[in-house]
């Protein structure tokens with residue numbers, strides 16, 4: 001059952017992505033909301049790459065330059081949701097696998113702090129890659 005839920009989450013994010021490309025708003029956000037619901041219902045954690053794709057505040061599917069703004073600032077990647085204004089910060093410091101100093105200045109709730117710790121790992125891979133921000 002859990003595996004099925006994971007597949008549904010993947011399918012929903014795939015739908016959200018294609019929908020977001022076709023139209024500015026609407027269905028993509030709904031797919032995100034559904035995917036999050038499925039994940040919660042079956043207690044499935046969304047993959048880190050999926051968690052990068054949407055806003056936690058309003059479930060908007062993030063399209064760079066359209067629904068989210070990404071800025072790099074003193075070792076942090078700051079992403080601002082253009083729909084609800086929620087800000088997310090992730091460290092992009094690379095080279096160290098030591099535990100980063102959490103929580104950040106954003107002082108997120110516990111649940112978010114935990115998943116933020118997971119995000120930091122994925123961000124290290126990204127940092128070494130080409131800058132697709134902006």
Ligand SMILES: [Zn+2]
Pocket residue numbers: 055056057058059060081082083084085086
């Ligand atoms: Zn938002």
